[in-house]
Amino acid sequence: MSDYTSDxxxxxxxxxxxxxxxxxxxxxxxxxxACEIETLRPGLRFRFPDTATGINTVSIELTPMDFYRMEFGTLKRIDYTRVLVHDGLDSDQLTSVFESATGLTLA
Structure with missing residues (x-):
């Protein structure tokens, strides 16, 4: 991925x-x-209250091919466990993948 500025x-x-x-x-x-929303290079990560599946963290990254990678996990204190990863997503798939993985509704 090319170099981007902080902005x-x-x-x-x-x-x-x-x-x-x-x-x-x-x-x-x-x-x-959502809480602890932070910028990644390039993308973001945030936490949310535990779901029925235990997932409480997601990171969404823009790949060099202009697709998205979503990684869902559980974060307890300092212990992180990856639960689920989706690669090659288009922007119009982000909401449905998030809602399906977490059981939370974004609308």
Whole structure:
């Protein structure tokens, strides 16, 4: 992936949030109680209350081929366990994959 500035990384993260829930970070917090939203290079990661499957963390990264990779996991204190990974996603698949994996509704 080419080099991006810090502002461009934040812009990518905000675009992902928009594609995921149709709003900004506040909408994500309101819809599912998201917290600890952080920018990745390039993408984002956030936590949310534990779901029935135990999943409470997701990272969404933009790949060099302009697809997305979503990794779902459980984070308890400092112990992280990867639960599920989806590669090669289009932007219009983010919401349905998230809702299917977590049982949470973003709308």
């Amino acid at each position: 461009e990384y934040r812009q990518i993260a905000n675009i992902i949030i928009q594609q995921l829930c149709g709003g900004g970070p506040r909408q994500l917090v309101k819809a599912i109680g």
